[in-house]
Every structure is written in structure tokens, then in C-alpha cells.
Amino acid sequence: MLVVPHGGTGQNCTYTGCVVDLNDSCPSELKVMKREGGDGVACKSACEAFRQPQYCCSGAYGTPDTCKASSYSEVFKRACPRAYSYAYDDKSSTFTCAKADYTITFCPSPNT
Template sequence: MVNCATGLHSRTLTITNKCTYTVWPAVLSAAGSSPLPTTGFALLPGNSNTLPVPPAWSGRLWGRTLCSIDITGKFSCVTGDCGKSTVECAGANPTPPITLVELDFNGTSQMNLYDVSLVEGFNLAVRVAPTDGKCLATGCLADLNAACPTELKVIRDEEAVACKNTCQTEPCLSSQFFKTACSDAHDHAFFTCSSSHYTVTFCPTSKSWRKAEKKKEASGRNVVKYTGVLAVISVICGFIIFRIRLRLSNRDWEISLSAGTRADCTIAPNT
């Protein structure tokens, strides 16, 4: 779609949450870029939000987890917090560790740049995909929190909720861990595409999400299976009833025939 007033292609960014918990996406526009209309909101499991992207926009996007508001009205998150005490980050950078999405939608050409980076650690599995089927998707699809080395884990209520990247020089423990787990994100390589629409998905391969989807599919298959079984049982029962009726009918006929034969065989007295 072309904006005739500016001669630039309009772009959209859809953010989808496939995690089993709420995620608060946050967006930080780069210097000189017009801000997105919404830069802080909550996404419930399974929900999406599509944002229009201004021309020549570039910025960073990440997901915040385990967020809450205290009795004073202060908003905070265990991972990805901006330190602003509000849902809107208002131009503030996130507190690592976070899985970082970087986007550069150049307004002077049709070629856009996108990547997923683990330079600042990891807190959520993320995938970035253009809707143009000719372009490649990228991201870190695995949940690295559980596998994160003990000394790099961020623990909340005895559960790993993020994984730190402590590397200042190469190589180091976190560098090797992230490189092995998610080479695309570790290498910090930008992908290019001319598509006008992009989707950022949190927890794109969540086991819990897949389990729920499979449960729905299994439920549908069970309905079909049980319907088929009932149909077979119905046919069998109908056949049994038919045989019973047929046998009863033949028996009645045999009784009637026998009675008729006895009547015909009666010898009349001599006259």
C-alpha cells in the first residue's frame, strides 16, 4: 500500500504473545525517529496487537515479564523493566537481561533491516518474521532460561526467569552458551526484506502453547472417532434386531404352518 501524499510505503508491526503468561511489550524509538503510537501495553496469552510504523522509523523492542503495580501505583517488571514506574517506558532503555529485537525501516528505500540480539542477555524466546514469504525469519526460538548456567540465571521464586550475558570480551561462558543455543541471535546479523508487514512473536514454540493446541486438535479427532464408533455400534445393533425379528417371524410362520398341517391331516369319520 502506497501513501500518495508522501510516496512512502506504510508499514505495520504485529506483536503476538504465544506465552502461557502475560507479556508487556516495550518499544524504544531511535533518535530522530517518530515514536510509535503505543510503546507500552499488556498482551494476554494468545493475543496480538498491530501497530502502524511511521516512515523512516528505527528502534528496539523487547518483552517485559512478571510485571505488577504496587499499592502506590508504581509499575515494575522482574525482567525488561524500564525504571520509569509506568507502563510506558517514555524513552528509557530496558534493564538487562532481555531478548532484544532491533528494527530499521528505512524511509528512503524499500529495504528494511531486522534482527534478534542476545547482546543484553535473554528473557523470552522471540521470532521476527516478514509476511513476505520470500524473506527469512530470525530469532531465538528456544527457552534458554532453564538451560542457562547457574551463575548467569536470574531467579524469582526459585525459577529461572532470565539469563545474563556478562561478556565484555570473547570468548566467555555466556558467549559460548548463547552461541551454541541461538547462533543467529548471538551473531547479531541483520536480515533484510522489502516486506511492509512484520510479526514479532513471543514464545513462538512454547511447549505449553503447543500442548494446548494439540489438546484442541485431539478433542476434535476424538469427536470424529466417537461419532464413527457410535455409527458402527448403531449398524451392528440394527443388524442384530433385524435377525431377531427375522427369527421370530420365521418361528411364527413355522407354528402357523404346523397348525395348518395338523388340521389338513385330520381324518374324517366314515359315513
């Protein structure tokens, strides 16, 4: 998915998203399978897959100091560096645009 702002203002008013098919690099424990033994059709977050506080940044892990990137969020970050990969990801993945319109493209081509 690619999100492109139009006509907005702000210091960091730029596009964000990911043009990579994450199914190819998705760890097996996060893959959503079409059917038993079939192809992966989606990739869950570690929070969705394991429902553990350290992956969901909840409970004792509910602050930027206690919730750190996991090996799973790093897989997503390497593939999609402009996208947020976990709750307290770095500021390079946060974009703010005042008074913008947006074009949202699902399944953009890698050349987008």
C-alpha cells in the first residue's frame, strides 16, 4: 500500500507505505496460509500472531523504553523502511501533513 499526500503542509509531508510483496519474506510463523500446505496469502504482525505483551507493546512493555523492535518487526522494517513496523518505531516512519488530500494505492507496482 502506498499513501501519497497532495496539497498538504508540514515539515515531513511526504509519501509512506510499502511496495514490496511481504509474503515472500514473511517468517513462517507469521504466514497466513490459503490452505494446509498452500501458499502464503498474508503476513501477520508478531502481535497478531503471538498475542504477547512484548510484541504488542502492552502491559509492562507499554512504553518506548520497554518496547523494542523484535526480529519480526525488523523483517518488515528492512523490506519497507518508510512504514511503521511496531508501536514505537522510529520517527523516520511518522509523517504529518496538515490540510492534505491523499491518494491510497493498494498493491502498487514496485516501480511506483
